[in-house]
Amino acid sequence: MTIRKLFEPNSVAVVGASRDPKKLGHVIVKNLIEADFEGKIYPVNPETDEILDLKCYPSLDEAPKKTQLAVIVIPAKKVPSILKQCKENNVRNAIIISGGFSEFDEEGKELEEEVLEIAEEMGIRILGPNCQGINNTSNGLCATWPLVTKKGPLSIVTQSGTIAAALSHWAQEENIGIAKTAILGNKADIDEADIINYLAGDDETGVIALYLEGVEKGRKFLEAARKAAEEKPVVVLKGGKTELGAEAVKSHTQSYAGKYEIFESACRQEGIILVDSLTELYNVCKGIAKLPEPDGKNTIIVTSSGGSGILAVDAIEDLEINLIDLPEQSIERLEENLPQECILKNPLDLTGSATAETFDESIKILARYKDVQNMVIIVGDPISGIADILKERYERLPLIPVFIGMGKLGDKEKEKLRDSEIPVFSDPAIAMKVANSL
Amino acid sequence: MTIRKLFEPNSVAVVGASRDPKKLGHVIVKNLIEADFEGKIYPVNPETDEILDLKCYPSLDEAPKKTQLAVIVIPAKKVPSILKQCKENNVRNAIIISGGFSEFDEEGKELEEEVLEIAEEMGIRILGPNCQGINNTSNGLCATWPLVTKKGPLSIVTQSGTIAAALSHWAQEENIGIAKTAILGNKADIDEADIINYLAGDDETGVIALYLEGVEKGRKFLEAARKAAEEKPVVVLKGGKTELGAEAVKSHTQSYAGKYEIFESACRQEGIILVDSLTELYNVCKGIAKLPEPDGKNTIIVTSSGGSGILAVDAIEDLEINLIDLPEQSIERLEENLPQECILKNPLDLTGSATAETFDESIKILARYKDVQNMVIIVGDPISGIADILKERYERLPLIPVFIGMGKLGDKEKEKLRDSEIPVFSDPAIAMKVANSL
Numbered sequence: 001m002t003i004r005k006l007f008e009p010n011s012v013a014v015v016g017a018s019r020d021p022k023k024l025g026h027v028i029v030k031n032l033i034e035a036d037f038e039g040k041i042y043p044v045n046p047e048t049d050e051i052l053d054l055k056c057y058p059s060l061d062e063a064p065k066k067t068q069l070a071v072i073v074i075p076a077k078k079v080p081s082i083l084k085q086c087k088e089n090n091v092r093n094a095i096i097i098s099g100g101f102s103e104f105d106e107e108g109k110e111l112e113e114e115v116l117e118i119a120e121e122m123g124i125r126i127l128g129p130n131c132q133g134i135n136n137t138s139n140g141l142c143a144t145w146p147l148v149t150k151k152g153p154l155s156i157v158t159q160s161g162t163i164a165a166a167l168s169h170w171a172q173e174e175n176i177g178i179a180k181t182a183i184l185g186n187k188a189d190i191d192e193a194d195i196i197n198y199l200a201g202d203d204e205t206g207v208i209a210l211y212l213e214g215v216e217k218g219r220k221f222l223e224a225a226r227k228a229a230e231e232k233p234v235v236v237l238k239g240g241k242t243e244l245g246a247e248a249v250k251s252h253t254q255s256y257a258g259k260y261e262i263f264e265s266a267c268r269q270e271g272i273i274l275v276d277s278l279t280e281l282y283n284v285c286k287g288i289a290k291l292p293e294p295d296g297k298n299t300i301i302v303t304s305s306g307g308s309g310i311l312a313v314d315a316i317e318d319l320e321i322n323l324i325d326l327p328e329q330s331i332e333r334l335e336e337n338l339p340q341e342c343i344l345k346n347p348l349d350l351t352g353s354a355t356a357e358t359f360d361e362s363i364k365i366l367a368r369y370k371d372v373q374n375m376v377i378i379v380g381d382p383i384s385g386i387a388d389i390l391k392e393r394y395e396r397l398p399l400i401p402v403f404i405g406m407g408k409l410g411d412k413e414k415e416k417l418r419d420s421e422i423p424v425f426s427d428p429a430i431a432m433k434v435a436n437s438l
Numbered sequence: 439m440t441i442r443k444l445f446e447p448n449s450v451a452v453v454g455a456s457r458d459p460k461k462l463g464h465v466i467v468k469n470l471i472e473a474d475f476e477g478k479i480y481p482v483n484p485e486t487d488e489i490l491d492l493k494c495y496p497s498l499d500e501a502p503k504k505t506q507l508a509v510i511v512i513p514a515k516k517v518p519s520i521l522k523q524c525k526e527n528n529v530r531n532a533i534i535i536s537g538g539f540s541e542f543d544e545e546g547k548e549l550e551e552e553v554l555e556i557a558e559e560m561g562i563r564i565l566g567p568n569c570q571g572i573n574n575t576s577n578g579l580c581a582t583w584p585l586v587t588k589k590g591p592l593s594i595v596t597q598s599g600t601i602a603a604a605l606s607h608w609a610q611e612e613n614i615g616i617a618k619t620a621i622l623g624n625k626a627d628i629d630e631a632d633i634i635n636y637l638a639g640d641d642e643t644g645v646i647a648l649y650l651e652g653v654e655k656g657r658k659f660l661e662a663a664r665k666a667a668e669e670k671p672v673v674v675l676k677g678g679k680t681e682l683g684a685e686a687v688k689s690h691t692q693s694y695a696g697k698y699e700i701f702e703s704a705c706r707q708e709g710i711i712l713v714d715s716l717t718e719l720y721n722v723c724k725g726i727a728k729l730p731e732p733d734g735k736n737t738i739i740v741t742s743s744g745g746s747g748i749l750a751v752d753a754i755e756d757l758e759i760n761l762i763d764l765p766e767q768s769i770e771r772l773e774e775n776l777p778q779e780c781i782l783k784n785p786l787d788l789t790g791s792a793t794a795e796t797f798d799e800s801i802k803i804l805a806r807y808k809d810v811q812n813m814v815i816i817v818g819d820p821i822s823g824i825a826d827i828l829k830e831r832y833e834r835l836p837l838i839p840v841f842i843g844m845g846k847l848g849d850k851e852k853e854k855l856r857d858s859e860i861p862v863f864s865d866p867a868i869a870m871k872v873a874n875s876l
Contacts, residue, residue, distance in 0.1 A: 253744065426717075
């Protein structure tokens with residue numbers, strides 16, 4: 001049974017909608033309105049007629065029929081009866097935000113089993129319970145929090161609301177943008193594999209970022225991830241990699257983290273990109289989302305900061321990056337066009353006296369050679385006009401810009417690149433990991 | 439011969455001062471003025487009478503006698519003659535910004551030897567050549583670029599101008615602040631050990647951040663670092679750790695990077711903290727600069743984000759952090775005072791429904807137990823009022839705040855902490871490295 005309407009409903013009911021701004025039942029209605037949801041919104045609450053200027057229905061039975069998605073934010077014990085109302089209404093997809101299920105206690109576990117049984121019987125697909133909902137920026141379905149509306153190629157699937165919020169917040173701030181977000185919760189029915197299958201076929205999704213704790217159905221996950229990875233990059237951060245971390249996973253989502261080594265080798269085999277930290281997950285996805293795909297791993301570092309160049313070189317030890325020698329014919333041209341203090345090696349060190357022009361000359365000259373498949377451009381200290389140069393060259397070449405040591409001028413140049421949706425990185429080592437994953 | 443006047447001169451001459459805003463000889467005079475240098479500034483240039491409203495002297499001979507520091511920004515070949523003028527004037531400390539010495543070619547190398555010989559003969563201590571100067575925020579001696587004026591406990595010693603600029607810029611933006619900065623250049627005379635010796639005795643310096651490529655006088659460095667580390671933390675990022683990186687070091691500063699394993703074990707023996715990336719160097723120093731020193735490594739993680747808690751736990755695998763069980767007596771109190779969905783383990787998971795009050799209760803309860811020496815407080819998703827809570831508790835307890843998944847509200851809370859000079863981290867794994875280094 002497809003889960004397309006989970007992301008693309010023409011109408012959504014919020015069961016447990018509230019007039020109290022502190023309640024999630026209010027926040028979700030508000031976010032749907034503020035994200036300009038394209039379909040109809042039906043708040044459901046027997047105690048009021050109107051929420052945020054929208055007509056409020058006393059029950060799902062009484063809301064317009066064939067509502068395509070129900071978001072449920074009511075106490076756990078009432079969820080089974082709401083699911084029965086879903087059936088009456090003909091709702092086929094439900095997001096159960098409410099907690100108090102298997103993550104909580106034995107009774108909650110039984111309740112979750114009951115909910116799943118009813119849902120299966122009624123033909124309703126369920127996200128959650130104990131989840132943080134869905135966001136689809138293309139139709140304004142922000143059935144989650146916080147409010148994120150900036151459209152972009154990054155889609156997020158996580159077992160942690162905060163990690164999804166962190167990724168979305170950064171992507172919004174840096175003008176990268178989000179396609180879809182799903183925060184899985186207890187995965188009673190819909191799991192990461194179902195979402196991955198959907199995202200694999202979603203034209204707006206350019207890269208899938210996953211934060212996973214336990215993967216209960218390993219084979220189903222690997223199958224979905226493998227298929228998706230044929231279409232677009234899939235990047236995974238795994239929580240519970242270590243023994244202590246695995247114990248914490250057990251407390252958090254009652255999942256079994258499994259042996260990381262096994263997970264790791266299985267993922268690598270299927271072409272899935274693994275990362276080691278939240279910072280890396282974000283930066284790698286940001287790079288993939290916005291940088292052109294290079295023809296290979298042959299990389300030249302062009303830098304105005306010798307030290308940053310060295311840190312970049314140190315970072316490639318465990319990566320597949322191939323730091324090539326400068327093409328022989330390029331050296332003569334570089335000699336002719338660059339000031340004599342420049343160091344004509346890889347890293348190509350334009351030194352502290354670099355200008356936008358010397359960067360431009362270097363990039364132009366090196367770009368002529370087929371062997372040069374990727375350039376990491378490290379701008380150390382602010383350089384006036386560098387943003388325009390990078391913008392001009394960026395369209396046609398795989399350039400990875402790293403800006404460090406900025407003052408106000410540098411921040412302005414960085415801002416210009418962000419406005420043009422060109423990603424900028426701030427740590428040379430991270431930039432090399434990005435280069436490696438493109 | 440002491441180098442105190444390098445940082446604390448009552449007068450500074452800028453030889454090669456310029457009216458052209460694009461030239462370093464202009465930027466340095468301007469930065470000294472804008473940083474409100476407490477002493478006298480003497481621009482030196484035979485071709486003009488006035489630079490930035492300051493009287494300009496045709497030569498160092500003609501500038502007021504006993505100038506305590508000369509900053510030299512003229513072509514390399516003219517440097518020897520200027521050093522002779524230093525002698526006339528009785529200058530004892532000189533910063534040679536000019537490049538074109540041993541980093542450049544054989545001729546430059548000879549010139550550098552000549553410069554050193556003259557300096558030794560005349561009793562002049564030299565920083566550089568090919569360096570990026572000195573900053574002392576306490577007297578406004580910003581004889582470098584960019585302009586950084588925010589006072590704070592972080593002192594920086596590097597072989598890379600950009601890395602110093604990056605650290606200063608971040609420290610200024612995040613309200614951490616800088617005590618002293620020295621960017622070493624070719625180290626013909628003054629090297630990292632000399633600066634470390636000075637900083638060890640400098641009351642304004644609370645932590646020393648070093649970025650080093652080659653350490654020519656290993657024993658001198660280790661001796662200085664060991665002594666300094668008895669007074670205050672010394673944190674080192676080493677460039678050229680890998681074979682390829684070491685080659686790049688050779689090109690950049692003509693230094694010999696040496697075997698990292700040997701450097702590493704020597705540093706550890708002397709109580710020096712080693713870090714692996716620029717991001718880590720900054721964050722660890724920021725933490726040390728502003729966080730109280732805990733009594734030990736017994737740590738509890740309090741989190742509103744289960745996933746972030748797990749990433750924090752995964753990060754301690756190679757660290758000395760001791761993730762203790764919640765004190766037995768605390769559990770009863772926590773049970774009484776926290777909502778029942780909270781998970782009373784370490785990490786203490788307050789779940790997504792956490793409020794400023796539940797954080798406050800948890801911190802208050804746990805702080806009563808001596809075994810709890812350090813708390814990492816992970817605020818996932820914005821929580822209204824959290825900054826005030828943390829500010830109140832911060833004075834008395836070692837708390838490491840991590841804010842992730844923020845929206846506008848969260849950014850506002852973060853801003854409040856920054857205004858109070860409380861450091862905030864954005865990656866749980868980095869926060870654990872900080873905890874480990876305190």
